[in-house]
Amino acid sequence: MPKKPPQNAYYFFMQDFREEQRKKGVNYGNLQEVAKAADPFWRDAPPPVRAKYEAMAKQAKMKNNVPEKKYTSTGISLAEIDQMQMEQQKAEEDEVKDIKSFVKLNSFSSNEALIHADIYLMDVNYYCQAGTEFIIGECTILRFNLIDGIKDNYHEVINPDRIPPGYVSDIKIGCEEYGLDMPDSSVRTSNYFQILALTIDYLKQDRSHGNNTLPPVYTMPDKVAPVTNFIQQMCSRASEYDRLFRVYKLDTLFYHMINALKSHEDEGFPKPSLALTQLKKDQFKYNPGLGCESHEKKDKSVECTLSRTQRWAYTILDSVCPVAGIEALPGCHVPKEFHVDSILNFKEQRKDRVGPSVAGSSGAMISFNSSMSDSYADTSNSTVVNKSNTSTQSKKSQQPMRMPKTDYSAALRPAPELTESDLLSASFAQAAIAGRGRGRGLPTNINKLGDFPKLPNK
Ligand SMILES: [Zn+2]
Helix, strand or coil: CCCCCCCCHHHHHHHHHHHHHCCCCCCCCCCCHHHCCCCCCCHHHHHHHHHHHHHHHHHHCCCCCCCCEECCCCCCCHHHHHEEEEEEEHHHHHHHHHHHHHHHHHHCCHHHHHHHCEEEEEEEEEEECCCCCEEEEEEEEEEECCCEEEEEEEEEECCCCCCCCCCCCHHHHHHEEEEECCCCCCCCCCCCCHHHHHHHHHHCCCCCCCCCCCCCCECCCHHHHHHHHHHHHHHHCHHHHHHHHCCHHHHHHHHHHHHHHHCCCCCCCCHHHHHHHHHCCCCCCCCCCCCHHHHHCCCCCCCCCCHHHHHHHHHHHHHHHHHHCCCEEEEEEECCCCCCCHHHHHHHHHCCCCCCHHHHHHHCCCCCCCCCEECCCCCCCCCCCHHHHHHCEEECCCCCCCCCCCCCCCCCCCCCCCHHHCCHHHHHHHHHHHHCCCCCCCCHHHHCCCCCCCCCCC
16 A cells, blocks of 8 residues: 655655656655755745645645545555646646637737737756756747747846756756856856846736736747746746746647638648647758857857747748738848758858857847846846846836736646736735845745735636
8 A cells, every 4th residue: 555645745845856866866765864855945946836735735635534545656646646637737728718819819800910919939948957947058038920020039048046966967968968058156147036027027018918917928838847947936036926927838829820810721720730840840940140149159059049939930930921911021030041052051051151140140139138127126146148138227117017816826827817806906016016025935925925915706
């Protein structure tokens, strides 16, 4: 018989932690040793991770008196796994619903709104996965729409602030694979707090989702987990609420968007998997000059997040613009230097010439100069690796952001459907903003938000 189910969240966390470590060749003698090693990871675990284990503990407690339970080898009951799968499925359904309503809303009377609607792509490179956390080395958010093509981007090379012991060899492998620099603790590590502020400011350019709501960021299916985790890490350090963010699958958007715009039966994709296939073809893969300076120097621009997000945008524009009757402009809808020969011979050509800089290669790429939000400004302890961000920081007041709904306990985020009732009064939001930002662990949120006035349930 498997063990009696444990009572608290930390116990469940330790079990997963022990298993992760075992896979990495680290074995602990007893639970006390596991507890000691897992403790810092638990304390820094992002809110949804903690919520997941809280939920597991709660479930275990509830079912404690029910005999004849079935467990997996890790001691998690099958009922709990079912529950998690159901939550996952619900989150996916909500995501599709949200994307469909975005497409529908913008193509309701004509397609004008849809072709002008800004879309944000996000990609990260990570060195490796350490327990439940991804160690991130680079991130890019890129903005485009159908009519203008690629508009601009926000790009960061990240020097991770925490490297858990025992991962040095994994990190080295990650460096080689993705063309990243080794994390360097002798220089200033990246300020996640500031990167979060810049990310929010960048996304807040878009007011089409309402002044208090951030637009979703889209990424490839295999990047949903690391992108989400990176956002959670930043939010956890800044005591920000990570449900402000929505991370959606790009292929789902691609599928619904092209089919909303098509005017002939033979256009668009008959099934969703074809959108993903098209993205995975990565037809602009070897187009020169798309990577950041660091990746271009290493001749690894294919693995650059800046390059990847541009290639995703170009792939979508390449398919959708003809359907929408939009003429493709080089540098906006297709790479400036795009021509078949240059792609086929790219590798050879590269050896004989100096690659163009990102800025020089495309008139459409504008470096993002963000203004820092007052509530985040922390320049004494900040490192903005992307130099373009450091020069022109002006201050602007922080708008109150959309505050979360009341169902804090769900580990998986449903796509928010926004109504006025979701928004707190301005004075309360201001108070919430003024009160946040110091110390860790708003995280579980449940406790801290317990002091807040209750929001009406829908
Ligand atoms: Zn790069």
